[in-house]
Amino acid sequence: MLRRKSIVKLAEDECLPEVQRILRERLSQKSVQTQVYGLDSQRRHLLDLMRRCVSMGESNSALVIGPRGSGKTMLLQSVLDEVKSDKIAKENLLQVNLNGLLQTDDRIALKEITRQLQLENTLGDKVFGSFAATLAFLLEALKSGDKTSQPILFVLDEFDLFAHHKNQTLLYNLFDISQSAQTPIAVIGLTCRLDVIELLEKRVKSRFSHRQIHIFSSLTFEEYKEVFVEILSLPKTFPERKFMQQWNQHVKELSEETMTVDVLQRLYHSDKNIRALKSFLLLPVCKLTPDHCQLESTDFLESSQYLTMDSKAAMLHEYQKFVQRKGHSIQCYEKPVVLKAFEHLQALELLKPADGGQRSQKEYRPMTLLVDATQINDALQKYPNCPTEVKQWNTQEVHA
Template sequence: MSKRKSKDSSFSLGECIATVHMILRARFCHHLPGKPFGVEAQYKNLMDLLKQTAVHGESNSLLIVGPRGAGKTMLLKSVLDELMQMKQVKENLLQVHLNGLLQTDVKIALKEITRQLQLENVVGDKVFGSFAENLAFLLEALKKGNRSSSRPVLFVLDEFDLFAHHKNQTLLYSLLDVAQSAQTPVAVVGLTCRLDVLELLEKRVKSRFSHRQIHLLNTFGFKQYVSMFQQQLSLPKEFPDGRFAQEWNQNIQSLCRDKTVEDILQKHFNSSKDFRSLHMLLMFTLSHVAVSNPNIRLTDLVAASRLCTMDSKANVLHGVNPKRWTSRPGLSVLEFCLIIAMKHLNSIYEGEPFNFEMVYNEFQKFIQRKTHSMHNFEKPVVLKAFEHLHQLELIKPLEGVSVRTQKEYQLVKLLLDSSQIMDALQKYPQCPTDVRLWASSSLE
């Protein structure tokens, strides 16, 4: 194994690759801070508000609103990363992160607040009459010993709208009441994807909220998207092996100038501009990097793009397990014939639902015309194949159909379109010619 030396360390190629995976996977999975794109104004606004609490001791409350994957968490982490570089903020600011999916009631939220503030020993076995009294005691315990001022506390409420479903919205009321009273420097930052979140708040909660909102709508253009792609894949200056990092970053720059890469990114940009879809593309691309392939190649990005845009229903037809991305036995010829029969029924009845008996009759017509190429299966065998298509979720029973109805007569719908079926047949190994012709024929 070759060695790559830098001024500060001597790293083997394997160690460099392992470090690359560790840095980039953390960046993609945990939305680690990075330079914000297209949200400079929102970044400055959030920075000013949090600095007022962290440095000047002023209480604030605000909401960061935007669709999923718009970069709300990344924006907040970027601001906090810059703030924590200030010595005064690093030594004083305390952070409490709550999530509406995890802290489903006040008791759970209170335990989590106590744990994150490391005040379990202070609380002990004390009994409080209300959540507000308990919270006030916790904040009082944070006061410095040498002076009367309290340490500023930042409360981050992810899935903010779910906290509105708590009984009497006690948590929101107590936090916003503390922020409004200005007794303790507290910043309450909520993250939500609901534009109507304020309508969910009770009147007493809404009256204590500052009504500050920061909206993220992904307004950046394609050039910024390419820059984001490059920035997310680039290694930092602090990488242990400077020479390896320089070669890696030069390779990423050359990739961004490639016309094929530009076409792939344009396709993903037109489909979805959110950070999550970009991170998924980059994660699949990074999975190809190994000691035998120490740099990202164009073919790696093409393969990753194909995985991201692959049709899950087509995967089932082609014999691919979409959950594990592994090969498995595909559909039998009989099952394909039933799908073709359903395709023709869709054409005849213009998308109306059908049942097994109708599919079986259509299949029998084909068998009678082409007896030399297909075995005439017994009806229970055909029914078993039909049920297997149901298990694979390629057909779906109509909602509201009585369970007492015999399965041969239950109405179903085909969840595949004609192009998916024809594409699968073209890739099906050793498919009888008569079956292909039947699929492409128009019925009388």
């Protein structure tokens, strides 16, 4: 076990701020980890596709499909890092990144393609009759003097949103070009929609390769623990080598402690993707201070309890404590009375069933509130006989 005195001494030598900087940067959502865990077969499939495009000029298209946080971006970045490790491939490969949340129509998407390929001056004020003609001109402009073309990678994040563009013109043209032998391009779509193929028009489907790479992690618990240790370990390039060795040894020992293992097992069985693990580790890392200069099992237990807290249950528990206080004017009513009052709120159209009211018993129907928090707050402030306790409770909830 790492001795506390030696850790404190090294922390006073400004090691701890550097530790926090490294770990926070590693855990932030902006940091895309390129080490792939439990996705070996999917990685080989995508790597083979990319290599053929870059080295052999073979065009293709594929969809990477998986839940949010499952590692789609991480997988693609890992493949690109390996492809670009070859100097020639790195210099030749052009990459265009589009996002369905940002490029909301084909005109905006075309403008972004022009910007990323640095062809604004080439396009100039030219007027084209169609989207296809404009895109063809841009790709033709990239050809060198011997009429060969650089391979281009189009990454379409939130791919399903591009399917909502008018006539799906962008998708049709990209897939159409990927089937031709003129310009080597790879079109990679990232999406969490399992039914995304059903969103495509018939003419778009006919030009899509129908390659689908599904992201389902096969990470074992032992591998999951190894990822835990790797994320929290300091790199070999850390300035203080002795501190780095002691810190890494402590992290390894910590991963074998009973409390830590129990917490990690609960997290693994509920959500074993790496993004969830990073979110879980953020609180313990942020708690590091000169007075709390090493990670403890209790830090992970606290983080687990915080992440698994049910906000609605906590709110109801808080309300229950409130109505049980002495001296308040709020009364408790029987269930039939409450249900009748609830039906009255529906009759006033302040609430409505989220499912149309046909799929479940009235006691268990999901409801949609038709007024927002601001309207409720204004109404309570203007209501002359509103109990003070209700006003105070509303104020607490708004600030919360």
